[in-house]
Amino acid sequence: MNVPSHRRALLEALAERLGERGLLREPEAMARYVADWAGDRLGEPLAVARPATTAEVAETVRLCHEHGVAMSPQGGHSGLVAGALPAADGGELVISLERLDRVRDIDPVNFTMTVDAGCILESVKQAAAEHDCDFPLSLGAQGSCQIGGNIATNAGGLNVLRHGMMRQLVLGLEVVLPDGRVWDDLSALHKDNRGIDLKQLFLGSEGTLGIVTGAVLKLAPRPTQSRTALLGLPSVTAVVDLYGLARRDCSDLLNAFELIPRRCMELAMEATPDLGDPLDDAHPWYVLMEVAASGPLDLDAMLEHLLERGMEHGLVEDGALATSEAQAQRLWQFRESMLEGQRRRGEHLRTDISVPISAIPAFVERAGEAVMAASPDCEIIAYGHVGDGNLHFNILPPPDMAEADKRDHLHALEERLFAVLDDVGGSLSAEHGIGRTKQAAYLARLSPLERELAEGIKALFDPEGLMNSGRILPPR
Secondary structure: OOOOHHHHHHHHHHHHHHHHHHEEOOHHHHHHHOEOOOOOEOOOOOEEEOOOOHHHHHHHHHHHHHHOOOEEEEOOOOOOOOOOOOOOOOOOEEEEOOOOOOEEEEEOOOOEEEEEOOOEHHHHHHHHHOOOEEOOOEOOOOOOOEHHHHHHOOOOEOOHHHHOOHHHHEEEEEEEOOOOOEEEEOOOOOOOOOOOOOHHHHOOOOOOOOEEEEEEEEOEEOOOEEEEEEEEEOOHHHHHHHHHHHHHHOHHHEEEEEEEEHHHHHHHHHHOHHHOOOOOOOOOEEEEEEEEEOOOOOHHHHHHHHHHHHHHOOOOOEEEEOOOHHHHHHHHHHHHHHHHHHHOOOOOEOOEEEOOHHHHHHHHHHHHHHHHHHOOOOEEEEEEEHHHOEEEEEEEOOOOOOHHHHHHHHHHHHHHHHHHHHHOOOEOEOOOOOOOOOHHHHHHOOOHHHHHHHHHHHHHHOOOOOEOOOOOOOOO
C-alpha cells in the first residue's frame, strides 16, 4: 500500500515512542482489531497503537494531531454499531486501550475505585468483590468489554433498574483530548456542585470528543444473598403488570427483571442442549428476575409473597425458584445462550431500543404487526430489560431469502419498526450508542437546534475532526 508521507512520518515517530509491542503494522497482527463481536468489519487501519500509560496515549494523540492523521479509539470490540471499527479508507490509526489495565486504587469506605480505561469489566467486578464491594454494571460481554468503552457508550446492562447506567456510576474521569492534552478530573467526591459537570460530555460521546484513560467508579455494598426466579406468563401485558408489583413489593432490592419470549428459550436450548426445559409446560413469555441484598433480610419470603400475588392476579402461570447459586447460574444461562442461538442463525436485524415501560405491551404488538405485514415469513425475537424499558426487537429474515437481499430487506423492516417507536416516544438506541450503523436514523430525528448544539460541541473539542470522525455525526 502506498502510504502518504505524513502518515509514514507519524508511524516512524510512533514506532520510536511506543516500541515493538506498542505499534502493530502487519495485517496478521492487526486482524483482531478490524472486526467486532458480531463479525462486522469495514476496513483496515493504518496501524494499531497500543500505548501502555496515559502519557503514551497523550503522546500518540499529540503526534496524530501534529501529522493530521485520524484516530479511532478501541476497547473490547462489543459495541455492535461500528463505532470502533477502522474506516474503509485505511487512513485511521486504531488506538487500543488494552494495555491500560491497572486498578489504581480501591477505597471501600468511600465506596470508590480508580481504574485504567482498558480494564476488563469482569476484572473490575472481581477486584471490587475482594474488598467486599460490588461494581454493579453487568453485561453479557463483561468478560471482554473494557471500562473505557463502557464509559464511551454509557453502557447499561442487566442492573440499570437498580443502579442506573454508566452515567450514574462514574464520579471522575481522566481524558486525553484530541490535541493530546490531558484533562484530569479523577475526583472521588460523591457530591460536587461546582458548575458544569464536564465529565458528562464524555459519557456516551463514543470517543468523538477524546479518549478516556482513567475513571473513578462508584461502588455499592457487595450483596450477601440473592434469589433468582424464572416465571412463565401468558402475555407481555402480564409481564409489565408483574413488574409493577415487583417494583413495589421488592423496592430497591430488585436487581433484574428480564423479558424473554418462548422462542428465545428454544434458541437457548438449541445452543446449549443440556439446559433442558426449565418448567413443566411451555409459556408464551417468561420473566427472569433477581433480588439481592446485604443484611438480615428474608428474600425467600419476599419472592414467595410476590409470586402469590402474581398468581392471584392471573399474571404468573408457573415458576422455578433457584435454591442454590448453581441453580441460579443455570437459569441465567438461558439469557446468555439465547444470544448465541441468534448468532448461529446468521445475518439478522439487531436493535437496541427503549420505550416507556408502560408502553412495552402496545409497542411489541404494534411493531410486530407492522413488521409481519411487510414480511410474513420473517421471525421476530423481542426480549429485553423491562425495568428500564430497553428492548432488543430483533428480526430474522425469511429463511429462503437470498443472502444478497437480506440487508436491504432488514433495513426496510427497521424503518417500519422505528416509525412505531417514534409514535410511542421511544429511542432508537438504549445503550449501544449510534456509531455509524444508527447514524442516518439518528440524524433524521434530530431537530435543527439539537444538531447545531451537537456539532458545536464536537467542533469545540475536535476542530480538525480527527477523533473518531464519522461516528454519531457526519465527518466535518
